[in-house]
Amino acid sequence: MNDTQGALFGHGVLAHSRVWRDGVCVDTDVTPDEMLEVAHDPDSLVWLDLLRPSAEALLAIARDLGLPETAVEDALAPHERAKITRHDSHLFFTVYSARMLSDEPVQSGRLEVGRISGIVMPKALVTIRLDDTFDMEPVIARWEDNPSLLKAGSGALVYGLLDYVVDGHFGTIQEIDDEMERLEDVLFEDRPAGQFLQRSIYGLRKDLVLLRRIVLPMREIVNGILRHAPTSNGLDAWYDDLYDHVLRASEWTESLRDMVSSIFETNLSLQDARLNTIMKKLAGWAAIIAIPTAITGWFGQNIPYPGFSEPLGLWLSAGLIVGGVAILYVIFKARDWL
Structure with missing residues:
Protein backbone atom coordinates (compact mmCIF):
# COMPACT_ATOMS: atom_id res chain seq x y z
CA MET A 1 0.00 0.00 0.00
CA LEU A 270 -57.26 40.34 -4.89
CA GLN A 271 -55.61 42.79 -2.53
CA ASP A 272 -56.39 45.62 -4.96
CA ALA A 273 -59.98 44.40 -5.27
CA ARG A 274 -60.37 44.25 -1.48
CA LEU A 275 -58.91 47.74 -1.20
CA ASN A 276 -61.37 49.03 -3.81
CA THR A 277 -64.23 47.42 -1.91
CA ILE A 278 -63.10 49.03 1.33
CA MET A 279 -62.80 52.42 -0.37
CA LYS A 280 -66.30 52.06 -1.82
CA LYS A 281 -67.70 51.25 1.60
CA LEU A 282 -65.90 54.14 3.24
CA ALA A 283 -67.08 56.53 0.55
CA GLY A 284 -70.66 55.22 0.87
CA TRP A 285 -70.74 55.59 4.64
CA ALA A 286 -69.13 59.03 4.36
CA ALA A 287 -71.98 60.08 2.04
CA ILE A 288 -74.55 58.68 4.46
CA ILE A 289 -72.97 60.48 7.40
CA ALA A 290 -72.85 63.69 5.37
CA ILE A 291 -76.67 63.91 5.40
CA PRO A 292 -77.14 64.19 9.18
CA THR A 293 -74.10 66.46 9.33
CA ALA A 294 -75.61 68.81 6.73
CA ILE A 295 -79.10 68.78 8.26
CA THR A 296 -77.93 69.33 11.84
CA GLY A 297 -75.69 72.08 10.56
CA TRP A 298 -78.63 73.72 8.77
CA PHE A 299 -80.97 73.49 11.76
CA GLY A 300 -78.24 74.85 13.95
CA GLN A 301 -78.40 78.24 12.20
CA ASN A 302 -79.39 81.28 14.24
CA ILE A 303 -81.99 82.41 11.69
CA PRO A 304 -85.73 81.66 11.55
CA TYR A 305 -86.78 78.57 9.56
CA PRO A 306 -89.94 76.48 9.49
CA GLY A 307 -90.27 75.02 12.97
CA PHE A 308 -87.70 77.38 14.50
CA SER A 309 -87.79 77.14 18.33
CA GLU A 310 -90.74 74.78 18.02
CA PRO A 311 -91.17 70.97 18.42
CA LEU A 312 -91.92 70.85 14.71
CA GLY A 313 -88.28 71.73 13.94
CA LEU A 314 -87.00 68.70 15.92
CA TRP A 315 -89.33 66.26 14.14
CA LEU A 316 -88.63 67.85 10.77
CA SER A 317 -84.84 67.55 11.14
CA ALA A 318 -85.08 63.98 12.50
CA GLY A 319 -87.36 62.95 9.63
CA LEU A 320 -85.03 64.44 7.02
CA ILE A 321 -82.03 62.64 8.55
CA VAL A 322 -83.72 59.24 8.72
CA GLY A 323 -85.27 59.55 5.29
CA GLY A 324 -82.10 60.78 3.56
CA VAL A 325 -79.91 58.12 5.19
CA ALA A 326 -82.39 55.36 4.29
CA ILE A 327 -82.60 56.47 0.67
CA LEU A 328 -78.79 56.57 0.26
CA TYR A 329 -78.38 53.22 2.02
CA VAL A 330 -80.86 51.54 -0.33
CA ILE A 331 -79.22 53.09 -3.41
CA PHE A 332 -75.63 52.15 -2.33
CA LYS A 333 -76.68 48.64 -1.31
CA ALA A 334 -78.34 48.05 -4.67
CA ARG A 335 -75.12 49.08 -6.45
CA ASP A 336 -72.95 46.93 -4.12
CA TRP A 337 -71.18 49.91 -2.70
CA LEU A 338 -71.78 48.75 0.86
Whole structure:
Protein backbone atom coordinates (compact mmCIF):
# COMPACT_ATOMS: atom_id res chain seq x y z
CA MET A 1 0.00 0.00 0.00
CA ASN A 2 1.46 3.39 -0.94
CA ASP A 3 1.09 6.51 1.20
CA THR A 4 -1.62 8.11 -0.88
CA GLN A 5 -3.74 4.94 -0.86
CA GLY A 6 -3.23 4.66 2.88
CA ALA A 7 -4.49 8.21 3.33
CA LEU A 8 -7.47 7.48 1.10
CA PHE A 9 -8.63 4.38 2.92
CA GLY A 10 -7.31 5.08 6.40
CA HIS A 11 -9.25 8.28 7.03
CA GLY A 12 -12.67 6.96 6.05
CA VAL A 13 -12.81 8.66 2.63
CA LEU A 14 -14.05 5.45 1.03
CA ALA A 15 -17.67 5.22 2.23
CA HIS A 16 -18.81 2.31 0.01
CA SER A 17 -17.33 -0.09 -2.48
CA ARG A 18 -18.68 -2.95 -4.58
CA VAL A 19 -17.36 -5.41 -7.16
CA TRP A 20 -19.71 -7.33 -9.45
CA ARG A 21 -19.02 -10.17 -11.87
CA ASP A 22 -21.80 -11.21 -14.25
CA GLY A 23 -24.20 -9.07 -12.23
CA VAL A 24 -23.38 -10.81 -8.95
CA CYS A 25 -21.76 -8.87 -6.11
CA VAL A 26 -18.52 -10.61 -5.18
CA ASP A 27 -16.93 -8.02 -2.89
CA THR A 28 -18.34 -5.26 -0.68
CA ASP A 29 -15.04 -4.12 0.83
CA VAL A 30 -12.44 -3.25 -1.77
CA THR A 31 -8.95 -3.02 -0.30
CA PRO A 32 -6.20 -0.77 -1.69
CA ASP A 33 -4.40 -3.79 -3.11
CA GLU A 34 -7.54 -4.94 -4.94
CA MET A 35 -8.52 -1.55 -6.27
CA LEU A 36 -6.15 -1.39 -9.24
CA GLU A 37 -6.73 -5.00 -10.16
CA VAL A 38 -10.52 -4.88 -10.31
CA ALA A 39 -10.64 -1.42 -11.88
CA HIS A 40 -8.77 -2.74 -14.93
CA ASP A 41 -10.35 -6.20 -15.02
CA PRO A 42 -12.66 -6.45 -18.10
CA ASP A 43 -14.77 -9.10 -16.34
CA SER A 44 -15.40 -7.01 -13.22
CA LEU A 45 -17.58 -4.00 -12.52
CA VAL A 46 -16.33 -1.85 -9.65
CA TRP A 47 -17.88 1.04 -7.77
CA LEU A 48 -16.07 3.30 -5.30
CA ASP A 49 -17.95 5.90 -3.26
CA LEU A 50 -15.83 8.70 -1.82
CA LEU A 51 -17.25 10.85 0.98
CA ARG A 52 -15.65 14.22 1.74
CA PRO A 53 -12.37 13.39 -0.03
CA SER A 54 -9.49 15.80 0.12
CA ALA A 55 -7.81 16.97 -3.06
CA GLU A 56 -4.79 14.82 -2.24
CA ALA A 57 -6.87 11.67 -1.73
CA LEU A 58 -8.81 12.23 -4.94
CA LEU A 59 -5.62 12.89 -6.87
CA ALA A 60 -4.25 9.61 -5.54
CA ILE A 61 -7.15 7.54 -6.83
CA ALA A 62 -7.20 9.47 -10.13
CA ARG A 63 -3.57 8.56 -10.72
CA ASP A 64 -4.15 4.94 -9.77
CA LEU A 65 -7.06 4.69 -12.21
CA GLY A 66 -5.10 6.43 -14.96
CA LEU A 67 -7.21 9.59 -14.94
CA PRO A 68 -5.89 13.11 -15.56
CA GLU A 69 -5.59 15.53 -12.67
CA THR A 70 -8.29 17.71 -14.27
CA ALA A 71 -10.81 15.09 -13.13
CA VAL A 72 -10.30 16.33 -9.57
CA GLU A 73 -11.04 20.00 -10.22
CA ASP A 74 -14.70 19.69 -11.18
CA ALA A 75 -15.41 17.15 -8.45
CA LEU A 76 -14.26 19.46 -5.64
CA ALA A 77 -15.04 22.91 -7.09
CA PRO A 78 -17.61 24.78 -4.97
CA HIS A 79 -20.97 25.86 -6.45
CA GLU A 80 -20.53 23.61 -9.48
CA ARG A 81 -23.56 23.44 -11.75
CA ALA A 82 -25.21 20.20 -12.84
CA LYS A 83 -23.37 19.13 -16.00
CA ILE A 84 -21.63 16.40 -17.96
CA THR A 85 -18.20 16.54 -19.61
CA ARG A 86 -16.56 13.97 -21.84
CA HIS A 87 -12.86 13.14 -21.75
CA ASP A 88 -10.70 10.68 -23.64
CA SER A 89 -10.47 8.25 -20.74
CA HIS A 90 -13.66 8.87 -18.79
CA LEU A 91 -16.99 10.65 -18.47
CA PHE A 92 -17.58 13.12 -15.64
CA PHE A 93 -20.96 14.29 -14.38
CA THR A 94 -22.38 16.30 -11.50
CA VAL A 95 -26.03 16.06 -10.45
CA TYR A 96 -28.05 17.24 -7.47
CA SER A 97 -30.69 15.49 -5.43
CA ALA A 98 -33.59 17.44 -3.94
CA ARG A 99 -35.96 16.93 -1.04
CA MET A 100 -38.28 19.10 1.02
CA LEU A 101 -37.58 19.53 4.72
CA SER A 102 -40.86 19.03 6.56
CA ASP A 103 -39.64 20.58 9.82
CA GLU A 104 -38.88 23.96 8.24
CA PRO A 105 -41.51 26.75 8.03
CA VAL A 106 -43.18 27.06 4.63
CA GLN A 107 -42.32 30.75 4.39
CA SER A 108 -38.55 30.27 4.59
CA GLY A 109 -37.94 27.83 1.71
CA ARG A 110 -37.42 24.17 2.56
CA LEU A 111 -35.53 22.68 -0.39
CA GLU A 112 -32.41 20.74 0.55
CA VAL A 113 -30.05 19.68 -2.23
CA GLY A 114 -27.30 17.09 -2.22
CA ARG A 115 -24.45 17.02 -4.70
CA ILE A 116 -23.19 13.83 -6.35
CA SER A 117 -20.36 13.76 -8.86
CA GLY A 118 -19.26 10.74 -10.84
CA ILE A 119 -16.26 9.57 -12.85
CA VAL A 120 -17.41 6.94 -15.32
CA MET A 121 -15.20 4.42 -17.10
CA PRO A 122 -16.35 1.37 -19.08
CA LYS A 123 -16.02 -0.97 -16.09
CA ALA A 124 -15.81 1.41 -13.14
CA LEU A 125 -17.77 4.18 -11.46
CA VAL A 126 -16.35 6.50 -8.84
CA THR A 127 -18.89 8.68 -7.03
CA ILE A 128 -17.82 11.72 -5.02
CA ARG A 129 -19.98 13.30 -2.32
CA LEU A 130 -18.90 16.43 -0.50
CA ASP A 131 -21.33 15.69 2.37
CA ASP A 132 -23.74 12.97 3.45
CA THR A 133 -26.92 14.78 2.38
CA PHE A 134 -27.45 12.25 -0.39
CA ASP A 135 -28.00 8.70 0.88
CA MET A 136 -26.46 5.99 -1.31
CA GLU A 137 -28.21 3.06 0.37
CA PRO A 138 -31.41 3.26 -1.78
CA VAL A 139 -29.23 3.43 -4.90
CA ILE A 140 -27.35 0.30 -3.84
CA ALA A 141 -30.69 -1.43 -3.27
CA ARG A 142 -31.75 -0.57 -6.83
CA TRP A 143 -28.55 -1.99 -8.25
CA GLU A 144 -28.95 -5.19 -6.27
CA ASP A 145 -32.60 -5.58 -7.32
CA ASN A 146 -31.63 -5.76 -11.01
CA PRO A 147 -28.44 -7.84 -11.28
CA SER A 148 -29.00 -8.68 -14.95
CA LEU A 149 -28.77 -4.99 -15.82
CA LEU A 150 -25.33 -4.73 -14.23
CA LYS A 151 -23.90 -6.98 -16.91
CA ALA A 152 -24.04 -3.97 -19.25
CA GLY A 153 -21.19 -2.28 -17.36
CA SER A 154 -20.83 1.05 -15.61
CA GLY A 155 -23.71 2.53 -17.63
CA ALA A 156 -26.09 0.40 -15.54
CA LEU A 157 -24.66 1.91 -12.35
CA VAL A 158 -25.05 5.42 -13.73
CA TYR A 159 -28.60 4.65 -14.84
CA GLY A 160 -29.59 3.39 -11.38
CA LEU A 161 -28.09 6.45 -9.72
CA LEU A 162 -29.70 8.97 -12.10
CA ASP A 163 -33.05 7.17 -11.99
CA TYR A 164 -33.11 7.48 -8.20
CA VAL A 165 -32.14 11.17 -8.40
CA VAL A 166 -34.90 11.90 -10.94
CA ASP A 167 -37.46 10.03 -8.83
CA GLY A 168 -36.45 12.27 -5.96
CA HIS A 169 -37.05 15.29 -8.18
CA PHE A 170 -40.55 14.02 -8.93
CA GLY A 171 -41.31 13.58 -5.25
CA THR A 172 -40.12 17.09 -4.48
CA ILE A 173 -42.09 18.60 -7.35
CA GLN A 174 -45.21 16.78 -6.14
CA GLU A 175 -44.77 18.23 -2.65
CA ILE A 176 -44.42 21.74 -4.06
CA ASP A 177 -47.50 21.19 -6.22
CA ASP A 178 -49.50 20.09 -3.17
CA GLU A 179 -48.28 23.13 -1.25
CA MET A 180 -49.44 25.39 -4.08
CA GLU A 181 -52.91 23.85 -3.96
CA ARG A 182 -53.09 24.61 -0.24
CA LEU A 183 -52.03 28.19 -0.91
CA GLU A 184 -54.74 28.50 -3.57
CA ASP A 185 -57.33 27.50 -0.97
CA VAL A 186 -56.00 30.18 1.39
CA LEU A 187 -55.87 32.68 -1.46
CA PHE A 188 -59.61 32.60 -2.11
CA GLU A 189 -60.78 32.57 1.48
CA ASP A 190 -63.03 35.45 2.53
CA ARG A 191 -60.62 36.69 5.13
CA PRO A 192 -57.34 38.21 3.88
CA ALA A 193 -54.28 35.95 4.28
CA GLY A 194 -51.88 38.76 5.10
CA GLN A 195 -48.13 38.28 5.29
CA PHE A 196 -48.38 34.50 5.76
CA LEU A 197 -49.45 33.99 2.16
CA GLN A 198 -46.93 36.46 0.78
CA ARG A 199 -44.02 34.89 2.64
CA SER A 200 -45.18 31.38 1.68
CA ILE A 201 -45.30 32.35 -2.00
CA TYR A 202 -41.84 33.87 -1.72
CA GLY A 203 -40.52 30.68 -0.09
CA LEU A 204 -41.99 28.53 -2.88
CA ARG A 205 -40.56 30.79 -5.57
CA LYS A 206 -37.17 30.52 -3.92
CA ASP A 207 -37.43 26.72 -3.85
CA LEU A 208 -38.56 26.56 -7.48
CA VAL A 209 -35.69 28.73 -8.69
CA LEU A 210 -33.22 26.39 -6.99
CA LEU A 211 -35.07 23.27 -8.16
CA ARG A 212 -35.13 24.54 -11.75
CA ARG A 213 -31.35 24.93 -11.69
CA ILE A 214 -30.87 21.25 -10.89
CA VAL A 215 -33.76 19.72 -12.90
CA LEU A 216 -33.35 21.39 -16.29
CA PRO A 217 -29.67 20.38 -16.82
CA MET A 218 -30.64 16.72 -16.38
CA ARG A 219 -31.75 16.65 -20.03
CA GLU A 220 -28.23 17.54 -21.12
CA ILE A 221 -26.72 14.96 -18.78
CA VAL A 222 -28.89 12.05 -19.94
CA ASN A 223 -28.41 13.08 -23.57
CA GLY A 224 -24.64 13.15 -23.07
CA ILE A 225 -24.64 9.65 -21.64
CA LEU A 226 -26.81 8.39 -24.50
CA ARG A 227 -24.32 9.78 -27.01
CA HIS A 228 -21.44 8.12 -25.15
CA ALA A 229 -21.62 4.62 -26.66
CA PRO A 230 -19.20 2.80 -24.27
CA THR A 231 -21.27 3.89 -21.31
CA SER A 232 -24.81 3.37 -22.59
CA ASN A 233 -24.11 0.21 -24.58
CA GLY A 234 -27.21 -1.98 -24.49
CA LEU A 235 -29.03 0.45 -22.23
CA ASP A 236 -30.58 2.79 -24.78
CA ALA A 237 -34.15 1.74 -23.95
CA TRP A 238 -33.53 2.32 -20.23
CA TYR A 239 -31.98 5.73 -20.84
CA ASP A 240 -34.78 6.67 -23.25
CA ASP A 241 -37.27 5.98 -20.45
CA LEU A 242 -35.11 7.99 -18.05
CA TYR A 243 -34.95 10.85 -20.54
CA ASP A 244 -38.76 10.83 -20.76
CA HIS A 245 -38.95 11.14 -16.97
CA VAL A 246 -36.46 14.01 -17.07
CA LEU A 247 -38.57 15.82 -19.68
CA ARG A 248 -41.70 15.39 -17.58
CA ALA A 249 -39.93 16.71 -14.49
CA SER A 250 -38.63 19.71 -16.45
CA GLU A 251 -42.04 20.52 -17.91
CA TRP A 252 -43.70 20.12 -14.52
CA THR A 253 -41.14 22.44 -12.93
CA GLU A 254 -41.72 25.07 -15.60
CA SER A 255 -45.49 24.87 -15.17
CA LEU A 256 -45.13 25.23 -11.40
CA ARG A 257 -42.98 28.31 -11.88
CA ASP A 258 -45.76 29.82 -14.02
CA MET A 259 -48.32 28.78 -11.42
CA VAL A 260 -46.52 30.37 -8.48
CA SER A 261 -46.19 33.58 -10.51
CA SER A 262 -49.94 33.42 -11.20
CA ILE A 263 -50.67 32.93 -7.49
CA PHE A 264 -48.49 35.91 -6.65
CA GLU A 265 -50.16 38.12 -9.25
CA THR A 266 -53.62 36.91 -8.26
CA ASN A 267 -52.89 37.73 -4.64
CA LEU A 268 -51.95 41.28 -5.64
CA SER A 269 -55.10 41.58 -7.74
CA LEU A 270 -57.26 40.34 -4.89
CA GLN A 271 -55.61 42.79 -2.53
CA ASP A 272 -56.39 45.62 -4.96
CA ALA A 273 -59.98 44.40 -5.27
CA ARG A 274 -60.37 44.25 -1.48
CA LEU A 275 -58.91 47.74 -1.20
CA ASN A 276 -61.37 49.03 -3.81
CA THR A 277 -64.23 47.42 -1.91
CA ILE A 278 -63.10 49.03 1.33
CA MET A 279 -62.80 52.42 -0.37
CA LYS A 280 -66.30 52.06 -1.82
CA LYS A 281 -67.70 51.25 1.60
CA LEU A 282 -65.90 54.14 3.24
CA ALA A 283 -67.08 56.53 0.55
CA GLY A 284 -70.66 55.22 0.87
CA TRP A 285 -70.74 55.59 4.64
CA ALA A 286 -69.13 59.03 4.36
CA ALA A 287 -71.98 60.08 2.04
CA ILE A 288 -74.55 58.68 4.46
CA ILE A 289 -72.97 60.48 7.40
CA ALA A 290 -72.85 63.69 5.37
CA ILE A 291 -76.67 63.91 5.40
CA PRO A 292 -77.14 64.19 9.18
CA THR A 293 -74.10 66.46 9.33
CA ALA A 294 -75.61 68.81 6.73
CA ILE A 295 -79.10 68.78 8.26
CA THR A 296 -77.93 69.33 11.84
CA GLY A 297 -75.69 72.08 10.56
CA TRP A 298 -78.63 73.72 8.77
CA PHE A 299 -80.97 73.49 11.76
CA GLY A 300 -78.24 74.85 13.95
CA GLN A 301 -78.40 78.24 12.20
CA ASN A 302 -79.39 81.28 14.24
CA ILE A 303 -81.99 82.41 11.69
CA PRO A 304 -85.73 81.66 11.55
CA TYR A 305 -86.78 78.57 9.56
CA PRO A 306 -89.94 76.48 9.49
CA GLY A 307 -90.27 75.02 12.97
CA PHE A 308 -87.70 77.38 14.50
CA SER A 309 -87.79 77.14 18.33
CA GLU A 310 -90.74 74.78 18.02
CA PRO A 311 -91.17 70.97 18.42
CA LEU A 312 -91.92 70.85 14.71
CA GLY A 313 -88.28 71.73 13.94
CA LEU A 314 -87.00 68.70 15.92
CA TRP A 315 -89.33 66.26 14.14
CA LEU A 316 -88.63 67.85 10.77
CA SER A 317 -84.84 67.55 11.14
CA ALA A 318 -85.08 63.98 12.50
CA GLY A 319 -87.36 62.95 9.63
CA LEU A 320 -85.03 64.44 7.02
CA ILE A 321 -82.03 62.64 8.55
CA VAL A 322 -83.72 59.24 8.72
CA GLY A 323 -85.27 59.55 5.29
CA GLY A 324 -82.10 60.78 3.56
CA VAL A 325 -79.91 58.12 5.19
CA ALA A 326 -82.39 55.36 4.29
CA ILE A 327 -82.60 56.47 0.67
CA LEU A 328 -78.79 56.57 0.26
CA TYR A 329 -78.38 53.22 2.02
CA VAL A 330 -80.86 51.54 -0.33
CA ILE A 331 -79.22 53.09 -3.41
CA PHE A 332 -75.63 52.15 -2.33
CA LYS A 333 -76.68 48.64 -1.31
CA ALA A 334 -78.34 48.05 -4.67
CA ARG A 335 -75.12 49.08 -6.45
CA ASP A 336 -72.95 46.93 -4.12
CA TRP A 337 -71.18 49.91 -2.70
CA LEU A 338 -71.78 48.75 0.86
